[in-house]
Amino acid sequence: MIETAQAFGIDIGGSGIKGAPVDMNIGDIAEPRQKILTPEVSTPDAVGKVVKEMLDRFEVPDSMPVGIAFPAPIRPGKALNFMANLDKSWLGVDVQKALSDSVGRHVDVVNDADAAGLAEVQFGAAKGENGFVIATTLGTGSGSAMIYNGVLIPNSELGHLTLKGDDAEHYAAASVRENQNLGYKKWAKRLTRYYHMLETYFNPDLFVVGGGVSRMSDRFIPQIEIETPIVPAKLRNQAGIVGAAYHAMIHQD
Ligand code: BGC
Numbered sequence: 001m002i003e004t005a006q007a008f009g010i011d012i013g014g015s016g017i018k019g020a021p022v023d024m025n026i027g028d029i030a031e032p033r034q035k036i037l038t039p040e041v042s043t044p045d046a047v048g049k050v051v052k053e054m055l056d057r058f059e060v061p062d063s064m065p066v067g068i069a070f071p072a073p074i075r076p077g078k079a080l081n082f083m084a085n086l087d088k089s090w091l092g093v094d095v096q097k098a099l100s101d102s103v104g105r106h107v108d109v110v111n112d113a114d115a116a117g118l119a120e121v122q123f124g125a126a127k128g129e130n131g132f133v134i135a136t137t138l139g140t141g142s143g144s145a146m147i148y149n150g151v152l153i154p155n156s157e158l159g160h161l162t163l164k165g166d167d168a169e170h171y172a173a174a175s176v177r178e179n180q181n182l183g184y185k186k187w188a189k190r191l192t193r194y195y196h197m198l199e200t201y202f203n204p205d206l207f208v209v210g211g212g213v214s215r216m217s218d219r220f221i222p223q224i225e226i227e228t229p230i231v232p233a234k235l236r237n238q239a240g241i242v243g244a245a246y247h248a249m250i251h252q253d
Contacts, residue, residue, distance in 0.1 A: 001021055001058055001059050001060055001061060001064070002021055002030050002031045004021075004023045004025075004030045005021030005022055005023055005030040005031075005064070006022070006023065006024045006025075006064070006065075006245075006249060007021075007022050007024065007064060007065040007066070007067060007245035007246070007248050007249045008020070008021050008022065008055070008058065008060045008064055008065070008066045008067070008245060008248075009021075009022050009029075009066075009067050009068075009069070009115075009240070009241035009242060009243070009244040009245030009246075009248075010051060010054055010066070010067070010068045010069065010241065010244060011068075011069040011112060011115070011240030011241045011244060012038070012047060012051075012068060012069060012070050012071060012086075012112070013038060013071060013112070013139065013140060013240075014038060014071065014085040014086065014139070014140030014141065014175075015037070015038055015140060016035045016036065016037055016038055017035070017036050017037075017038055017047070017050045017051065017054065018033050018034070018035045018237075018240070018241060019033060019034055019054040019055075019057075019058065019241065020032070020033035020034070020058075020238070020241050021058060021060075021245075022241065022242050022245035022246070024245070024246065024249060026123075027119070027122060027123025027124070027235075027242060027246075028123070028235070028238065028242060029238055029241060029242065033238070033241060034054065034057060034058070036050050036053065036054060038050070038086075041087055042086040042087040043087045043089045043090075044089060044090055044093055044095075044098045044099075044102070045102070046087075047086070047099075047102075048098065048099055048101075048102025048103065049102065051068065051099055051102060051103055051107070052102055052103045052104075055103055062105055065108065065245070065248035065249045065252055066103075066105070066106075066107045066108065066245075066248055067107070067108045067109075067110065067115070067243075067244030067245045067246070067247045067248030067249070068099055068107050068108065068109045068110070068244055068248075069109075069110060069111070069112035069114075069115035069116070069240040069241070069243060069244040070095055070099075070109050070110070070111065070112055071084070071085050071086060071111075071112045071140075071141060071143070072084070072086070072090065072095070072111065073111055073154075073155035073157055074095055074096065074109050074110055074111050074114075074154070074155065075155070076094070076096040076097075076109065077094060077096075077097075078094060079091075079092045079093060079094055080092065080093050080094070080095055082157070084141050084160070084169070085140050085141045095109050096108070096109040107248070108244075108247060108248035108251050110154070110243070110244055110247045111143070111145075111154060111155055112137065112143055112240050112244075113135065113136070113137045113143025113144050113145045113156075113159075113210075114143075114145045114152055114154050114155070114156075114243070114247075115145075115239070115240050115242075115243030115244040115246075115247055116135060116137050116143070116145065116210045116211075116233065116235075116239035116240050116243050117133070117134075117135030117144075117145025117146075117147055117152065117208070117210075117239075117243070118145065118147070118152055118243040118246055118247060119235050119238075119239040119240075119242040119243030119246060120133075120135050120208045120210065120233050120234065120235060120239055120243075121133060121135070121147050121150060122243075122246055123234075123235065123242065123246075124208075124233060124234035124235045124239065125208045125231050125232065125233050125234040125235075126147070126206060126208050126231075129205070129206055130149055130150075130205075131148070131149065131204075131205035131206070132146070132147075132148050132202070132203070132204045132205050132206075133145075133146075133147045133148075133204060133205065133206045133207075133208060134146055134147075134158070134198060134202060134204040134206075134207050134208075135147065135207075135208040135210060135233070136158070136159075136195075136198075136207065136208070136209055136210065136211075137210045137211040137239075137240075138172070138173055138174040138191075138209065138210070138211040138213050138214075139173065139174050139175065139211040139212055139213070140173065140174075140175045141159055141169050141173055141175075142158075142159030142168060142169035142172060142173040142194075143157075143159055143211075144156045144157065144158035144159060146158075146202075146204075158198060158202075159173070161197065161198075163193060163194055163197060164193070168194055168197070171190055171193075171194070172187075172190045172191055172193070172194040174211055174212065174213040176190075177213075184216070184219040184220045184223070185223060187220060188220040188223035188224055189223075191220060191224050192223075192224050192225045192226060195207060195224055195226045195228070195230060196225075196226050199226050199227060199228045203228075204228060205228070205229070206228065206229050206230075206231065207226075207228055207229070207230040207231070208230075208231055208232075208233050209221060209230060209231070209232050209233060210232075210233030210235075210236070210239050211233075211237075212236075212237050214232045214233045214236050214237075215236055215237070217232035
């Protein structure tokens with residue numbers, strides 16, 4: 001394992017599981033990340049095996065904090081009660097315990113959008129921003145992180161608010177744009193409705209837009225017509241990894 005890293009981050013997504021060592025001094029990955037496809041049937045066992053393989057590939061030392069970003073609300077010690085985009089057999093499982101058991105060591109698990117939001121506030125687009133930041137991720141699903149004066153209010157799940165009679169993530173996630181072949185202009189109209197709803201109910205000071213699609217932000221963010229400042233994530237696709245590693249580091253007992 002590379003010497004400049006102080007923690008290891010893994011981001012579990014609907015299509016891929018990505019991992020890399022993280023250098024907290026620069027708030028970025030310390031060596032190129034690796035990606036393993038998410039098992040088609042993404043049960044706790046199958047995903048646990050991939051997480052173990054990732055730690056083995058990088059020869060992560062037992063003493064190094066390991067953080068895992070997971071696409072569902074996470075309450076360590078409690079059973080998972082909501083799962084949108086991985087296998088439903090996760091329901092009822094204590095995710096942090098299950099993944100720790102799979103790899104044979106303690107791992108710290110945090111919601112993926114919360115991880116990404118923390119990374120953006122700590123190191124990225126919302127660094128130094130006081131007040132209320134809502135960081136969103138647009139990917140397979142649509143995640144959210146609420147951060148007030150640097151403190152995370154976890155598990156917000158704003159992507160599941162109802163918009164146009166359906167789950168907002170079924171209307172505005174990046175996967176919807178791809179599956180329905182929407183142009184960026186049309187998609188930006190949907191995003192305007194989504195972010196307008198969020199600003200109406202939550203009145204944040206800043207929105208950060210993350211997820212893989214944030215690298216194309218020039219094509220849609222300027223077309224989102226809302227009052228609140230809205231900026232692309234800086235850590236782009238690495239935010240989940242960096243944020244999970246950061247969360248693990250600050251939650252060491
Ligand atoms: C999940 C969230 C997650 C988001 C992004 C949603 O479907 O409910 O927990 O943060 O997808 O992966």
